[in-house]
Amino acid sequence: MTGTSTPRGTARPTSRDVARAAGVSQATVSLVLGDKWRGRVSERTAAAVRDAARGLGYRPNLAARSLRLGHTRTALLVVPALTNEFFARVYTGAAGVAAEHGFGVVIYPSPDGLGPARDPFASARAALDGVIASSMATEALAAFRGMDLPLVMLDSDPADPSVAARVNLDIEDGMRQVARHLLERGHRRFVHLASAVPSWTFDVRARALATALATVPGTEVRTVRAPFEVAAARAATEQALGDPDGPGGARPTAVVCDGDLLAAGALKAARRRGLRVPEDLSVTGFDDFALATAVEPELTTVRLPAERVGEHGMSALLAALEGRSVPEDDLPVELVVRGSTAPAPPR
Template sequence: MTSRSAARPTSRDVAQLAGVSQSTVSLVLAGKWAGRVSAATAETVQEAAARLGYRPNQAARSLRLGRTRTVLLVLPTLSSPFFGALYTGAARVAAEHGFRIVVYPWPDGSGPADSPFAAPQEAIDGLLASSMAVEALSEFAGTPVVMLDSDPAGAAPTVDFDVADGMRRVARHVLGLGHRYVGHVAAGVDEWTFRSRGRALVETVVAAGGRLTRAATAIDVAAARDAAAGLLDRPERPTVLVCDDDQIAAGAYKAARTLGLEVPADVSITGFDDILLATALEPELTTVRLPAEELGAVGMATLLDLLEGGSPPSRSLPGELVVRGSTAPPP
């Protein structure tokens, strides 16, 4: 017989018995698991809860999940479609759990991020921050934080993309077509994601006996056009331009056409991210598809796990190489 003094079972106890995360327990016991976890997992959680005699304490849950049920999403820009999709995924999961998201743009290189609130600890329960260093968030010290598309070596839980693998896929694709002289139109932004892409490209091309030249640019079509033109307007030019971003690739298209070159007959071009622009270009762009909406959703679920007292691990989401008409064998 269970003693009245025995400790009340918690959602963590249910999670441990069922072999799932606390966020999964919350979804199942709130009846919001359909389409997010399997029926078998839901049944396992329900059986574990019944076995332990667990009943959700809604008052305690509200306290544990925070005071305001508000999360601050810090982004480097609002102009990129990528971050719009990221917000969509995060907002969807937040709404399913009764949270709201406040979006706060903080451009890269602007120094530590100031809070838009007089007292951030009283205004928000947690923080999602994308594409920046955790050190930039010193103003929010003590606030639970999950980093998105950021250096996984940081102290905070991180949900990122395996961008190095994505770039290796691009490099193997163009090398497999026969290209041996690669031009890298690189984002001139000192961020973990672009450093990782550059290293993976260099290592793969060099290992295959190819050679590589590089030009840095802002993530801007006009700037990328000028950078790409510098690589193409020379007696011996690269036969393929590998671009760090789809907007950069659009600039490379402009440079090629300005110089009278056809894509891909004279020069192949690749991008990265697979935003809507990739299929608006003609020919459509070979690129790496990064699931930005999934990044936001998984990031928000990870933050909820953290707010519930869990210790969520960092995660890396795979990208997908999408081969379209912008790549062909070299002339």
């Protein structure tokens, strides 16, 4: 029987075993498994090496390779929270690209993305090759700037010039899409349920919404802020909605939320006020988390391609480590229309 699998009890396969199985040199194996084969080895040969390595169950000795190459092929991903679905998806995208290039990703939370963050590797900076920071305030990154490592920023202020690369979402266009959707359905009285966390991404949402609504005469918008907690969002929305039977018919007809979690609180507030969604009140979110289809009615929201953000961030870090330039085009976002929005009720 022929094959390349390694029987139980035998020694761990080496790069020499892979070379022998693929019919190539050890140098070729190193090029292919180190992802440096393009332009030097044919695609057919590279595929043969990968197949042989996979069949043998070969795993490179990362410790030895790190000593030989002078780096550990490890990236640090800094996020404001581990419990937020957006950052979990960012990690998934980054880790997928990293794995394709023999890198690992260590995730580190810096609460709320505010600063200054503690340096998690104060005594082991050599354990990292670069840092990716998602949705972080500029002042939160002081510790990481001092590490003399490439820094890639995700969903962060483009005015900060001291980074190797940046990957942003077209947040402004997302909020414009929300505003256009509601204005076209006759809404003129709005509540903006904004995040209480000071951050570039939320500042962009506020400016974009105000600018878009100002293009239509007769619009009104009131901004209230809440932490990313359902109960806090519900309380803030209840206060903003006021008495649905109040004088003048001035009750808002739409609540625009900075995130899906805030929108869930807004939906609860509407029910407490005796308002029907979307007949009496339209509600929009921003994220398109799993929560968006778990609530009733399902939430009209802006879909953010979080995994692509992570993928692009890791690719940008790899490019920076190789001395390649990285284009900084914003990733597009998409308004997903569901049951929580409808034409404005008659005055």
